[in-house]
Amino acid sequence: MIENAEHVRAYAGRYRDMFPIRLLSVAGIALLALWLMDWTWAANFAVFQFGLYALLWREVEVARKAPERPGAWARMKWRTEAVTAGVASHTSLFVVFAWMARPDLLPHIMMLTAGNLMVGALQVHLSRASFVAAVIPPSLAIGTIAVHEVGDNAGLLTATAVFVLGVIGAAWRQALSDRETVELYVDLSERSEELRTALDEARAEREAAEQANRAKSRFLAMISHEVRTPLNVILGIVEVLRRKKRPAAEAALVDDMGDAGGMLLRLLNGALDLSRIESGQSDAVLAPTDVRAQLAAIGRVWRLRVEELGLTLEIDCEGAAEDFVVRTDAGRVEQVIINFLSNALKLTPAGTIRITGRALPVEADGVRLRFEVADQGPGVPEDQRERIFQPFEQLAEGRAAGGAGLGLAICRANVEGLGGEIGVTGAPGGGALFWFEIPAERVDGVEEAATGAAPVRPLSVLAAEDHEANRKLLRLLLEQFGAEVTLVENGAEAVKAARDDGFDLLLMDVMMPVMDGVEALAVIRTEEADRGRPRLPVWMLTANVFDEDVARYIASGADGVLRKPIEIAALHGVLSTVGDA
Missing domain, CATH: 3.30.565.10 (Histidine kinase-like ATPase, C-terminal domain)
Incomplete structure (x- = not known):
C-alpha cells in the first residue's frame, strides 16, 4: 500500500474519535488512585498521561490540517508510535509500582492492568510497531505480577497467559479490520474525488455545450434574417409576376x-x-x-x-x-x-x-x-x-x-x-x-395560394420596414389587395405614425435601426393604455421565427407573426381577418 494524504486524513480522524474515551479512562484511573492511595499517585498518573495525550493531539491535528505535506504520513506514524509506547509503558510501570507499594490492592491493580491491555490493544494503530508498543508493556506487567503472586499455581498462570493472548489476538483482528476500514474509506474518498472531478468536467462541458448552442442559435438567427430578407424580395416579386399575363x-x-x-x-x-x-x-x-x-x-x-x-x-x-x-x-x-x-x-x-x-x-x-x-x-x-x-x-x-x-x-x-x-x-x-x-x-386536393381577391373592405396599412427592397415589395403586395399603404423605416417612425389613429393594421419588422420592432410595439401598447386609444392590430413581419422569438413577440403585445419570405396566403388571411373585424 502507498500511503497518501487520504490515509493521513483517515487515521487522523480515527485518532480524534478515540480521544474522548481514552481521556475519560485516564481521569477515571487518576480518581481511583486518589481514592485508594493519595494525591501524589493521582497527580503523577494524570500529569504524565494528559501530557502524552496532549502531544498526540498536537501531532494528529498537524497531520489532519496538512495531510498533503511531504512526509506527513511518516511523521504521524513514528510520532504516534512513540506516544503510544510512552502511554502504555507509563501506565504499566504505574500499576507495577502501585502493586509493589500496596499489595493489598492486588485485585484493583490486576483489573486496571487488564483494562489497560484491552484499551491499548484496541486503540487506533497505524502500524505493527504501534500495536506491539501498546500490548507489550501491559502484558509484561500482568506477567510480572502473576508470577510473583501465584507462581506456584500453574493453572492460574496458564489462564492468565490465555487471557492475555486472547486479548492480543482479538485486538489484532480488530486492527486488521480497522486497516480494511481505512482502505475502504480511502478508496471511497478517491472514487468520490474522481466523481467530483468528473461532475465538474461534465458541468464545464455542459456549460461549453450550452454556450456553443446559444452561439449556434444566434448564428442561425442571424443567417435566417440575412438570407430571408433577399429571399423575401425574390419570392414576393415572383408572386407579383405570376399574377400578370405573359407569354x-x-x-x-x-x-x-x-x-x-x-x-x-x-x-x-x-x-x-x-x-x-x-x-x-x-x-x-x-x-x-x-x-x-x-x-x-x-x-x-x-x-x-x-x-x-x-x-x-x-x-x-x-x-x-x-x-x-x-x-x-x-x-x-x-x-x-x-x-x-x-x-x-x-x-x-x-x-x-x-x-x-x-x-x-x-x-x-x-x-x-x-x-x-x-x-x-x-x-x-x-x-x-x-x-x-x-x-x-x-x-x-x-x-x-x-x-x-x-x-x-x-x-x-x-x-x-x-x-x-x-x-x-x-x-x-x-x-x-x-x-x-x-x-x-x-387528400382531395392541394389548396392554392390566395388569389388577388381583396379583403372585405379597403384597409389602411402602416408597414415598418428598414429594407428598401422589402418596402417596395410590401407596397406591391398590399396594393394588389386594395390596401392603402404607408411605409416607415424604423420603430420610432412607426410609433409616431401610429398616434394618428388612422390605420387598420400595422405590419412591424423586428430588426430595425433607431428603435427595433419589439421596443416600438411596447411603446405603442403603453400609449394606447395611457391615452385610451383603440387597440391597433399589430402583426410582426420578420425573418426571426424561432419558437422563443414568436413567444416573445406575442408576450410583448403582438396579435400574430408573419414570417419572411412573405406567404401570400397568410398575408391575405391577416388582411381578411382585420377587414372582417
Whole structure:
C-alpha cells in the first residue's frame, strides 16, 4: 500500500474519535488512585498521561490540517508510535509500582492492568510497531505480577497467559479490520474525488455545450434574417409576376424561379430546425402536398446541374395521380430526396441517376409512399449500410467528396419523424439505391395560394420596414389587395405614425435601426393604455421565427407573426381577418 494524504486524513480522524474515551479512562484511573492511595499517585498518573495525550493531539491535528505535506504520513506514524509506547509503558510501570507499594490492592491493580491491555490493544494503530508498543508493556506487567503472586499455581498462570493472548489476538483482528476500514474509506474518498472531478468536467462541458448552442442559435438567427430578407424580395416579386399575363415561355421561367426559391426556403427552414431534429423534438408540419408535382419541380431545378456533370436524370412516378396528393411534411420529404440526389451526383462518375416515386394505397384514405434514388457510383458495402445513417459516420468516398457525415443522419431523423423507414441497397447494374417509405393520408386536393381577391373592405396599412427592397415589395403586395399603404423605416417612425389613429393594421419588422420592432410595439401598447386609444392590430413581419422569438413577440403585445419570405396566403388571411373585424 502507498500511503497518501487520504490515509493521513483517515487515521487522523480515527485518532480524534478515540480521544474522548481514552481521556475519560485516564481521569477515571487518576480518581481511583486518589481514592485508594493519595494525591501524589493521582497527580503523577494524570500529569504524565494528559501530557502524552496532549502531544498526540498536537501531532494528529498537524497531520489532519496538512495531510498533503511531504512526509506527513511518516511523521504521524513514528510520532504516534512513540506516544503510544510512552502511554502504555507509563501506565504499566504505574500499576507495577502501585502493586509493589500496596499489595493489598492486588485485585484493583490486576483489573486496571487488564483494562489497560484491552484499551491499548484496541486503540487506533497505524502500524505493527504501534500495536506491539501498546500490548507489550501491559502484558509484561500482568506477567510480572502473576508470577510473583501465584507462581506456584500453574493453572492460574496458564489462564492468565490465555487471557492475555486472547486479548492480543482479538485486538489484532480488530486492527486488521480497522486497516480494511481505512482502505475502504480511502478508496471511497478517491472514487468520490474522481466523481467530483468528473461532475465538474461534465458541468464545464455542459456549460461549453450550452454556450456553443446559444452561439449556434444566434448564428442561425442571424443567417435566417440575412438570407430571408433577399429571399423575401425574390419570392414576393415572383408572386407579383405570376399574377400578370405573359407569354408561356416567360411564365415557365417565372414558375422555375418560384420553384427554386421555394426549395431554397424549405432547405433554410430545415437548417434552422436542425437542432430540434437532432434532439427528436421537431414536430412534422403536415399540409396537403402534390408529391408528383414536387418531384417534377426537383427535376426542373436540378436538371441543369446534372447536365453540367455529364449525367442523366430520370424521374418516374408509379401509381395513380390522385394517390400522390397527400397530407405530409413537404419540406422533410424534399430535404431527404435532395440529400440523396446530391450524394448521387457527388459519387456517380458517369451514367444515369434515377428518382422513382411510388404511391401504394393501403387503406380507404391511406397511402404508402416509397421514394428511391439509384446511382451508378461505387455502392455501399453491406456491412456499412446501417452505420452511414449515424451522425458523423461516412464512407471513404463520401469523406473524399467533402461530406460532413450529417446529411444521412438528418434524413433518417426526418423520415422517422414521419413514421417511416429509410435504408440503402445495391442498385440494379451496380451503384447504390437509397430509399425511404412513409405513410400518408390521401387528400382531395392541394389548396392554392390566395388569389388577388381583396379583403372585405379597403384597409389602411402602416408597414415598418428598414429594407428598401422589402418596402417596395410590401407596397406591391398590399396594393394588389386594395390596401392603402404607408411605409416607415424604423420603430420610432412607426410609433409616431401610429398616434394618428388612422390605420387598420400595422405590419412591424423586428430588426430595425433607431428603435427595433419589439421596443416600438411596447411603446405603442403603453400609449394606447395611457391615452385610451383603440387597440391597433399589430402583426410582426420578420425573418426571426424561432419558437422563443414568436413567444416573445406575442408576450410583448403582438396579435400574430408573419414570417419572411412573405406567404401570400397568410398575408391575405391577416388582411381578411382585420377587414372582417
